[in-house]
Amino acid sequence: MLVLSRKLNESIMIGDEIEVTVVEIQGDQVRLGVQAPRSVRVYRREVYQAIQEQNRAAALSVPGPGKIDQLLQEIAREIKNEKKDE
DSSP states (O other): OOOOOOOTTOEEEETTTEEEEEEEEETTEEEEEEEOOTTSOOOOHHHHHHHHHHHHHHHHHSOOHHHHHHHHHHHHHHHHHHHHHO
């Protein structure tokens, strides 16, 4: 991890397009300003982690190919049974 010291209104650059500026210092709290292209997503770490957890949960709930085949077979059986009842 790179550790840098910055004072109020000083910045660091990340690559050519991302600038992080110390905007305010109050006690043990530091406010940072991030200037980045719109295509770069910037999140607080806890928000980023929550998004990652939701994405993992959603990925696990998606049925795999075997499950989809099973569902299609069940639908076909239901359709066949409905036609018998007619």
